[in-house]
Amino acid sequence: MRSTQRRRPEPAAFPRGRRARVTPADVGMPAGPRRRTPGLRREEVAQLSGVGVTWYTWLEQGRPINASPQVLDAVARTLRLDAAEREHLYRLAEVPFEPGPERPALRVGPKVQGVLDALDPHPAVVYTSRYDILATNAAYRDLFMIPETLAIGVPNVLWTLFAVSESACPLVHRERELPTMVATLRSSYGRHVGEPAWEDFIRGLSAAGPRFAELWASGVVTPPGPRVKTFRHRAVGEMRLGSLSLSIDGMPECRIVACTPEDEESRQKIALLREGRQRLWEPSGEEVAGVAGVAGVVPG
Incomplete structure (x- = not known):
C-alpha cells in the first residue's frame, strides 16, 4: 500500500457515479429486492470485476490501495467506461496510463x-x-x-x-x-x-x-x-x-x-x-x- 493515508474525494465520487449508471439488467443479473439506490451494488461490481469487496470499497472511498492495470481494466469493463473515463480512472488511482490501440478512422463525417x-x-x-x-x-x-x-x-x-x-x-x-x-x-x-x-x-x-x-x-x-x-x-x-x-x-x-x-x-x-x-x-x-x-x- 502507499505510505500516504490521505483520502481523495474525487476517486470516491467518480466510480460511485458510474456504478449508478449500470443496472443489473445491463450485466445480465436479476434485479433482486428493492434497491435503495440506482445501479449496481458495490459487492456486485466487485464480483463482476473479480476483485474483493473490501478492495473495491476502498477504491470508492478514496483510500490508498494497490491497483494494477489489469484490475482497473476489469473495473472499467464492469462500469462500462468509455476510453476517456477509463483513462480518468487510471489517473485517479495514480496508475500510469497507456492507451491501447484504437480502431483507425476509415472515413470523415x-x-x-x-x-x-x-x-x-x-x-x-x-x-x-x-x-x-x-x-x-x-x-x-x-x-x-x-x-x-x-x-x-x-x-x-x-x-x-x-x-x-x-x-x-x-x-x-x-x-x-x-x-x-x-x-x-x-x-x-x-x-x-x-x-x-x-x-x-x-x-x-x-x-x-x-x-x-x-x-x-x-x-x-x-x-x-x-x-x-x-x-x-x-x-x-x-x-x-x-x-x-x-x-x-x-x-x-x-x-x-x-x-x-x-x-x-x-x-x-x-x-x-x-x-x-x-x-x-x-x-x-x-x-x-x-x-x-x-x-x-x-x-x-
Whole structure:
C-alpha cells in the first residue's frame, strides 16, 4: 500500500457515479429486492470485476490501495467506461496510463468535410498517421489529382511518392523531402509495432520501393511539423506551399493538413487551377465521387 493515508474525494465520487449508471439488467443479473439506490451494488461490481469487496470499497472511498492495470481494466469493463473515463480512472488511482490501440478512422463525417471545403481555395486533406488519405477538398484535387497519381491506385501519400515517376511526381526535390516523411512515419509506427495492418504496409511499400526500404532501415525518427515544400503542376509550373496540421476531435492519429501559398506567384497559380483555367486534366464525376479514397500527394 502507499505510505500516504490521505483520502481523495474525487476517486470516491467518480466510480460511485458510474456504478449508478449500470443496472443489473445491463450485466445480465436479476434485479433482486428493492434497491435503495440506482445501479449496481458495490459487492456486485466487485464480483463482476473479480476483485474483493473490501478492495473495491476502498477504491470508492478514496483510500490508498494497490491497483494494477489489469484490475482497473476489469473495473472499467464492469462500469462500462468509455476510453476517456477509463483513462480518468487510471489517473485517479495514480496508475500510469497507456492507451491501447484504437480502431483507425476509415472515413470523415460531413462536419470535417465541411471544414475542408471551407478552406478552398487552399488545398486541404485529412490523412492518418500512416499517410492514408481520407478526404480532400476541390483545391487539393485541382493540384494533385493528375492521371499519374490516380493510376497508382492506392490512397496513400507515400505509395504515390515512391511509385510515381520523377517527371510526373508533383513534389519537387523529392530526394530531399522523402527522408523526412519516412522519419515522420516511423515516429507514428512506434505506437503500432506488431500490428498486422502496419507491418503489412511497411513490408509492401519496402518491396514496391527499394528507396523506401533504404530510408526505413536508417531508423531516423522525426515528429510531424510545419514545412514549406515546392510542388509542380504541368499547367502552371512550380508553387511554394506551407503546411499546417490540425488535430481532429474523435479521430485519433488523424489530422487536417491545410496548405497556403508562400508567395504571390504561388497564390496566383493556385487560383488559376481552382478557377478551372489552364487545367491539365478535368476529373470526371465518377473519379471525384467518394473523395475519401482518392490517391494523391499532400504536404506533411
